[in-house]
Amino acid sequence: MPNIRVSTAPPTAELPIAELPPIAADVLVIGGGLSGTWAALAAAQAGARVVLADKGYCGASGVAATSGPGHWWVPPDADARAEAIRQRMAIAGGIADPAWMERILDITWTTLPTIADVYDFSTDETGTVQYRGLRGPEYLRAMRRKIHRLGVRILDQSPALELLADSGGTIVGARGLRRQRGEAWTVRAAAVILATGGCAFKSRLLGSHTNTGDGHLMAAEAGVDFSGMEFSTYHTVAPAHSTMTRSMSFAFATYYDGEGREIAVPPGDTTRTLARAMLEGPVLCSLHRMPADIRERLRRVQPNMMLPFDRGGAGGGAGGGLDPFTQRFPVLLRPEGTIRGSGGIRLADDDCGTAADGLFVVGDAATREPVAGAVSGGGAILAAWALSSGVIAGRAAAARAARPGRRTDSPARPLGQAGLRPARHAAAVDPRAVTAAVQAEMLPYDKTIFRRGPALARSLSLLDGVWRDLRDHLHGEGAATAGETVQARESAALTAVARWCTRAALDRAESRGMHLRVDAPAGNPALARRLTVGGLDRLRSRFDGPSPQPLEHPATTQAGAA
Numbered sequence: 001m002p003n004i005r006v007s008t009a010p011p012t013a014e015l016p017i018a019e020l021p022p023i024a025a026d027v028l029v030i031g032g033g034l035s036g037t038w039a040a041l042a043a044a045q046a047g048a049r050v051v052l053a054d055k056g057y058c059g060a061s062g063v064a065a066t067s068g069p070g071h072w073w074v075p076p077d078a079d080a081r082a083e084a085i086r087q088r089m090a091i092a093g094g095i096a097d098p099a100w101m102e103r104i105l106d107i108t109w110t111t112l113p114t115i116a117d118v119y120d121f122s123t124d125e126t127g128t129v130q131y132r133g134l135r136g137p138e139y140l141r142a143m144r145r146k147i148h149r150l151g152v153r154i155l156d157q158s159p160a161l162e163l164l165a166d167s168g169g170t171i172v173g174a175r176g177l178r179r180q181r182g183e184a185w186t187v188r189a190a191a192v193i194l195a196t197g198g199c200a201f202k203s204r205l206l207g208s209h210t211n212t213g214d215g216h217l218m219a220a221e222a223g224v225d226f227s228g229m230e231f232s233t234y235h236t237v238a239p240a241h242s243t244m245t246r247s248m249s250f251a252f253a254t255y256y257d258g259e260g261r262e263i264a265v266p267p268g269d270t271t272r273t274l275a276r277a278m279l280e281g282p283v284l285c286s287l288h289r290m291p292a293d294i295r296e297r298l299r300r301v302q303p304n305m306m307l308p309f310d311r312g313g314a315g316g317g318a319g320g321g322l323d324p325f326t327q328r329f330p331v332l333l334r335p336e337g338t339i340r341g342s343g344g345i346r347l348a349d350d351d352c353g354t355a356a357d358g359l360f361v362v363g364d365a366a367t368r369e370p371v372a373g374a375v376s377g378g379g380a381i382l383a384a385w386a387l388s389s390g391v392i393a394g395r396a397a398a399a400r401a402a403r404p405g406r407r408t409d410s411p412a413r414p415l416g417q418a419g420l421r422p423a424r425h426a427a428a429v430d431p432r433a434v435t436a437a438v439q440a441e442m443l444p445y446d447k448t449i450f451r452r453g454p455a456l457a458r459s460l461s462l463l464d465g466v467w468r469d470l471r472d473h474l475h476g477e478g479a480a481t482a483g484e485t486v487q488a489r490e491s492a493a494l495t496a497v498a499r500w501c502t503r504a505a506l507d508r509a510e511s512r513g514m515h516l517r518v519d520a521p522a523g524n525p526a527l528a529r530r531l532t533v534g535g536l537d538r539l540r541s542r543f544d545g546p547s548p549q550p551l552e553h554p555a556t557t558q559a560g561a562a
Helices: 036-043 078-091 098-115 137-150 215-220 247-250 271-278 292-301 303-310 379-399 431-442 453-473 481-508
Strands: 005-007 023-030 049-054 154-155 160-165 171-178 183-192 235-239 252-258 284-285 328-333 358-361 533-534 539-545
Touching: 023 036, 023 379, 036 049, 036 137, 036 183, 036 379, 049 183, 078 098, 098 137, 098 379, 137 252, 160 183, 160 215, 160 481, 171 481, 183 379, 215 284, 215 358, 235 271, 252 271, 271 284, 271 328, 271 453, 292 303, 358 379, 431 453, 431 481, 453 481, 453 533, 481 533, 481 539
Parallel strands: 023 049, 023 183, 049 154, 183 358
Antiparallel strands: 160 171, 171 183, 235 328, 252 284, 284 328, 533 539
16 A cells, blocks of 8 residues: 555644534525536525635636536537437446436536627627527636625635534535635635535646545535546547647647657547557657637637747747647646546436435536546536536525525534544645555556556455545644645545545446446446445445345455454
């Protein structure tokens, strides 16, 4: 097992952190990206008092703020929508839901134009407004302005650490830190919406630095399960010396091996083809096939795409720049984990509620299987899902808050465990070593893109050991700074998500969608069902169906042992 303990010395003495007076709200949204701002907007428009706590700066954090989100945008024509849904169902691996697809198409079509008062939509040469594709930085800034005008209270740089529950297990708020001010915040609310995004395992995917699975861990501590976690192998081509993971330009790419030979890339198999080549040696790329008119528009459509080349950081000389349309440059594949995968927190109802009373989930934190199935929804479907799930949950949370008889002063207990309060005695566990141990199992291509049962079992055993050590000894509450507390909690979340992804990949002993088992390359028709995983100390999993069967593995049965 990786060594994550650096000593047995007692933790650093806790420095005083100012406790802010509790904040009362109807709805608390945790996360300020695309789905979080849409959830806050919908709840506020329904009359709720809303607080939004963002780990970063609402309007600039998250993957959507660094991209050009293109929504799944189909006119309300019955035949057109039926065809769009048919095409997606054909590749979804048998586990998507056409009713959910129809629903998000309709909500996106009717809702997106309503932000025209804060966002300047583009028009084409005929003057027709173009709603499908938006400019990410402007989009998120506009959403911040929109919710601010409606009175949403925004807590920036305020990561949530744990949920609060009453004596009956209902979620009644959350606690966190305002790390720049050294303050601890508590929000009591009738409903909590998790909009914390997916988990990219700190792969340096652009915009994903705060996406460490925090909401997943908080949900699990409330007893909530996950679905589709095996569908977490989406990778994006990027210049090797850059975090610039904007993939549109690579539709025109030509790839070469280290000897200069062109790599033949079959349609629909780019990731696996390039991964095989990269396991053998360096891979170079050229964008010479991009048409001149698209090259000319590129700096306006995706201006940050060219920055690494202009600065010489994509294989060119220091400060000398590189022309990707005439020169070759090295590339790699950046893992996106569950961000552009389809797995996440399991939905319990049509309102994006979870199994924990009072807790809702939206965007990339939620499973996207209803609209994407076993494949990625890409940018279009996932952007539509972020918007639509936010609207659905925001309205449902506001309706819950409007019920008579709610109290905000009832006793509440914090649910945080690993990375906050050690199960045994506090010891010096290095969160950076924990992260490195998780990345060693979740980032290599031969472990994630090309999965094998024995390798997955070994990874799960190692991750179980890391979990035991941090659960027993990692002490976040006693950290010297708010930043160290957040880092400890992040490392616990990364480990938890890695275990769920690995357990799901091990239990789905077939290949389906983006999940490839080299030792089981064919699909099993009997497994065209969703796979639920969950648990913290002791993992559990089951396939959905008329008679769900729990699955056990020796690698996990002792995960809760002392």
